Amino acid sequence: MRAVRYILSAILVLVFGYIFIGEMVLPANTPMNGNICDELPSDKWFEVKEDGSRVPFIVPGKTDGDITLETTLPAPDEFNKDYSVLCFRGMDMEIYVDGELREKVETEDYALFGDQSAEGYVYASVYPEDAGKTLRVHYEYNAGMVYEVKIGTRLGILADLFESFGFEFFVGMAILIIGLICLIASVSYKIIHKKYLEMEHLSLGVILGACWVMSNSVFRQLYTSNMSVMSDIPFLMVMIMPLPFLVFVNSLQNNRYNRIIRVAGALEIINFIVCNALFVAGVVPLTGSFLPSALCAILSIIVMFITLIKDVKDHNIHTYKYVAAGFVFLAIAALIQIAAYQFAHNGVFSGLFMAFGLFAFMICAIIHTIKQLIGMRVEANEAMHVSKVKDDFLANMSHEIRTPLNGILGMDEMIIRETRESGTRKHALEIKSAGDTLLSIINDILDLSKIESGNFEIIPADYDLASVLNDVLNMTRPRAEKKGLAYYFSVDEEVPSALHGDEIRIRQIMLNIVNNAIKYTKKGHVDIQVTFRKKDTDMIDLIVSVSDTGIGIRPEDKDKIFKSFYRLDEKINRNIEGTGLGLHITKRLLAMMDGRITFNSVYERGSVFTLTVPQRIVKNEPIGDFSKAVSDYLNNMETDAVTLFAPEAKVLVVDDNDMNLDVMAEMLKDTKMKVVLSDSGPDCIEKASDTSYDVILLDQMMPEMTGEETLIEMNERGILHGTPVIALTADAIMGARESYLAKGFTDYVSKPVKYGELENVLKKYIPEEKQFTPDKEAGIPTALIWGYDSELLRQEKEKLQGVYNCRCVVGKKSMEKFLEKHTPDRIIQVM
Numbered sequence: 001m002r003a004v005r006y007i008l009s010a011i012l013v014l015v016f017g018y019i020f021i022g023e024m025v026l027p028a029n030t031p032m033n034g035n036i037c038d039e040l041p042s043d044k045w046f047e048v049k050e051d052g053s054r055v056p057f058i059v060p061g062k063t064d065g066d067i068t069l070e071t072t073l074p075a076p077d078e079f080n081k082d083y084s085v086l087c088f089r090g091m092d093m094e095i096y097v098d099g100e101l102r103e104k105v106e107t108e109d110y111a112l113f114g115d116q117s118a119e120g121y122v123y124a125s126v127y128p129e130d131a132g133k134t135l136r137v138h139y140e141y142n143a144g145m146v147y148e149v150k151i152g153t154r155l156g157i158l159a160d161l162f163e164s165f166g167f168e169f170f171v172g173m174a175i176l177i178i179g180l181i182c183l184i185a186s187v188s189y190k191i192i193h194k195k196y197l198e199m200e201h202l203s204l205g206v207i208l209g210a211c212w213v214m215s216n217s218v219f220r221q222l223y224t225s226n227m228s229v230m231s232d233i234p235f236l237m238v239m240i241m242p243l244p245f246l247v248f249v250n251s252l253q254n255n256r257y258n259r260i261i262r263v264a265g266a267l268e269i270i271n272f273i274v275c276n277a278l279f280v281a282g283v284v285p286l287t288g289s290f291l292p293s294a295l296c297a298i299l300s301i302i303v304m305f306i307t308l309i310k311d312v313k314d315h316n317i318h319t320y321k322y323v324a325a326g327f328v329f330l331a332i333a334a335l336i337q338i339a340a341y342q343f344a345h346n347g348v349f350s351g352l353f354m355a356f357g358l359f360a361f362m363i364c365a366i367i368h369t370i371k372q373l374i375g376m377r378v379e380a381n382e383a384m385h386v387s388k389v390k391d392d393f394l395a396n397m398s399h400e401i402r403t404p405l406n407g408i409l410g411m412d413e414m415i416i417r418e419t420r421e422s423g424t425r426k427h428a429l430e431i432k433s434a435g436d437t438l439l440s441i442i443n444d445i446l447d448l449s450k451i452e453s454g455n456f457e458i459i460p461a462d463y464d465l466a467s468v469l470n471d472v473l474n475m476t477r478p479r480a481e482k483k484g485l486a487y488y489f490s491v492d493e494e495v496p497s498a499l500h501g502d503e504i505r506i507r508q509i510m511l512n513i514v515n516n517a518i519k520y521t522k523k524g525h526v527d528i529q530v531t532f533r534k535k536d537t538d539m540i541d542l543i544v545s546v547s548d549t550g551i552g553i554r555p556e557d558k559d560k561i562f563k564s565f566y567r568l569d570e571k572i573n574r575n576i577e578g579t580g581l582g583l584h585i586t587k588r589l590l591a592m593m594d595g596r597i598t599f600n601s602v603y604e605r606g607s608v609f610t611l612t613v614p615q616r617i618v619k620n621e622p623i624g625d626f627s628k629a630v631s632d633y634l635n636n637m638e639t640d641a642v643t644l645f646a647p648e649a650k651v652l653v654v655d656d657n658d659m660n661l662d663v664m665a666e667m668l669k670d671t672k673m674k675v676v677l678s679d680s681g682p683d684c685i686e687k688a689s690d691t692s693y694d695v696i697l698l699d700q701m702m703p704e705m706t707g708e709e710t711l712i713e714m715n716e717r718g719i720l721h722g723t724p725v726i727a728l729t730a731d732a733i734m735g736a737r738e739s740y741l742a743k744g745f746t747d748y749v750s751k752p753v754k755y756g757e758l759e760n761v762l763k764k765y766i767p768e769e770k771q772f773t774p775d776k777e778a779g780i781p782t783a784l785i786w787g788y789d790s791e792l793l794r795q796e797k798e799k800l801q802g803v804y805n806c807r808c809v810v811g812k813k814s815m816e817k818f819l820e821k822h823t824p825d826r827i828i829q830v831m
């Protein structure tokens, strides 16, 4: 590749060397026949006065208005036989050769406003027989200048003009194109990345400058169809050109000099309005606006200069030093240009200075923008890094906080269950409530950080809608009832029962809204209605609307409630627990599922929040009478109490934290299960290979060997024989059931462990024949405990107290005798 680069360089040197030698060293040999351009002598002109008298006149020269000039065309011996045209610069004019009208130009009818015609080049034919004849030109509406008159061929005259003014034209064109490219680039960047690049206003300024150069060019005749309008453009450009530069500089300076820059901008705008009003009204032609416009522009330049100098003094310039340098070039160029226009008006005027100034400025500004873009990229990378660190920190923190919290809440649960003292119970309940709040805050912050870092995934799966609704009902109804609120929950019977979507998030969103309704309602009711709208054959919009008769939301607060950490009426609501994250998360989650949330609220009357989320239909079977299902369910429900008894079940609990182990043991005490505790992965493997358990509860995060590694090891050794392994996890965010199932766990229970949740999972996995639910109506069942060691019998009886009505007998014979007369519900042998 390197060799190719060298060869390419050599080829380029050869090719460009050849071009250079051809142009600069070899003699000129381009055929120039026909390229003739001469000037009529400047000192052989006479002004013809109205009375017919003739006064000598030097061309180019100044005039006050209409003027008639006369000269003699070259004599036959000087007259080139190829001469075909005379070329004049001016506005309306009449050209006579020997009294015969050769050309007449009248442009005043074309102007939209004002009566000023535009200067341009006018050609008149000339023939060899005209040699030595009189040429008379009558100039009308002259802007004050009579220019030299050329004689030659059309091509020759054009080539001559090109030599003098072609460079300016090309520079103007180049600036126009670069300006347009930069404008398109910065506007596209703004649309795509929602970020403003200062280059946008700069390129506008540069485009205006380029328009000024182009509309002023001697070649404008070649690319405009209306010279009058074209000749107005330079004056308009001078009026507005400083404005985008003011915006640009102001933005570069972070609005430090906002006030003075605004004053300059306001002056520009007033000048624009006044000059144009006078122009349109026909009072002052646009040429008359040049002076005030130029003064305003000079003022703006001075203002910008002052701010630059101030920034140099205050060491603020380094943020835009390239642009500042470019600006100095441009300002100098503009001042020279204005001077050139105003004072050096003795020939055709060129915008070359301005063109160069703009070019230099544009280059400097492009360098600035490239640096700005590189800076943004670096910032974005840093931000990404910071967000990753934040994410890791939050994930770790969540685990670190949840583990001790698990201990606190678990122990507290024990106190609540065991204490007979109302004072202690009250305090314990307060700990529970504060702990639950802390837990929900941690969950919210974690969710939010995941959403913001883009790591939050919506995991759609098939699910049973009734089960989600049931969960919502169970988790919210007791709170509403405790507050004395009427609680209504109605479900459209036709809603399809099985849907495809992210069940966990749907539940979370519904819980959020219903909990808010309960939280912010003191009296009255909370009404939850679940309906749907069919979108097409296999899609529905699931619609959940939650209305309450609570505190409501003021109209002026309506936009605020979805902001993160934003809580209304902080003072009034300070007793209501919350972080101001719930609705923000809800909205973000819904957006991720293509759903939306809307609400209506009357302050102090109540609110209605409506969630709409598209879900795919899995089974079109209607859900049916959900309320009946709910009431049946409620009748069977026993809250908080232990409803699982499984004295013969054996459970292994693995956790590296002793306190957590104690909590689990305490929690499971009332189930009468045999609970074996283990404090590490290797110990768990050892215990599981010695004995078979009905369920293993395995902590996910352990130092030596994680839960996952322990599970893999047990599977590899083949010691599980189908024993369900339930993950205990403090990582709520990862808590999606699917991800644990994918790792090989049978299910998961999130930490801090809530007894109800734990019991539900255990009920699912402990073999049914080992489970037993006491039937209150039928009375406490009876059990016969028999064995040979009376001490063991006594212990077992004590353990089963409350679950069974126990009778102990010693020896097999006594047992058989007993059975002759009684039929206990269960017979337990103690060895």
Ligand code: ADP
Residues within 6 Å of the ligand: 516, 517, 520, 548, 550, 551, 552, 553, 561, 566, 567, 568, 569, 573, 577, 578, 579, 580, 581, 582, 583, 584, 606, 607
């Ligand atoms: P919080 O954790 O404070 O409840 P949310 O994001 O869930 O946070 O709600 C933001 C704010 O919106 C709340 O602080 C509350 O002022 C207002 N709000 C939410 N739901 C209701 C409602 N049902 N009735 C009245 N105000 C509500």
